Structures are given as structure tokens and as C-alpha cells.
Amino acid sequence: MKKTVVVLLTIVMASFACTSVQEGKELFEKKCVKCHALEKSLNATKDLAGWEKTTKAMIRYSGGDITEKDAKKIAKYLAGRK
Template identity: 35%
Template sequence: MKKSAITMLFLFVAFIAFAATTGEETFYKKCTSCHGSSLSLKKQKSMKQWSATVKRMKKHGLSISSSESQSVAEFLSGGK
């Protein structure tokens, strides 16, 4: 019983830590490895436009989940 409670606590903490990744963190982790951040951060695009950009980058090998893609688009668009 004690082992299962500890295991559940560990899984809960790991889930919270994983879920707490922000669009900004994902952007710097996944997007800036191919190109710098300065150009992307200067561009003024809507969330829909950034979503299309991230989708296009997936065709070039970007490994990103749907929720990560959404959070990156929200971050880059400023929620617009």
C-alpha cells in the first residue's frame, strides 16, 4: 500500500511538471535549435498564422505534440 501511494505521488508530480511546460519553454527548447529566436520573436503574426508556421515546420522534422504546437502559437502571437 505504501509503495503504491509513493508511486502515485511520484506520477502525479511528474505529470504536473510535464503539464507546466509553457509555450515559451517549448519554443526555446524545440524551435530555436534550427534557427535563432530573434527573427521569430520580431514577427507579428496571429495565432492562426503561427499555428500554420508550426505545422509547416513539422514537415521539416520538428517533433512537437498538438498541445505543444498550440502553446507555442499562443506564446508567439501574444494570445491574439
């Protein structure tokens, strides 16, 4: 019984993580490419902290189009790419 609960919780958590990454990708493609070339941005390599710093800085340049929540999702997407 306990193993079943652990497996189910793992599956649920993984699906939430995938949803967040997918949302980050969609936000990136919708909001970031207004000012940045897609290929150039995707070639940059940073860890999560680096992308969080970068996306947080972009909030003020977006004219309110990117929220802090959006920036975190975008950072997770960019940091998670391989």
C-alpha cells in the same frame, strides 16, 4: 456567494492561461531554436491563426520532436507576445 464563485473561476482560468503561455515559451526556446534564430523568430508579427499555420507546418520538419499539442502552445505564446 455567486460573485465569489465567479472571481475564483476567473482566477483559476487565468492561471491555466498563464501556464499554457509559459509552456509555449519553454517549448519554443527548447525546440524551435534548434533551427531558427531566437531574435528573428521573435521579431516576426503574426496573429494566432498565422502562428498556428506556421507551427503546424514545422511539425513535419521537426522529425517528430514537435507534436500538434506543442505547436498549439508555441503558437499561443508567439501570438500573445507584445
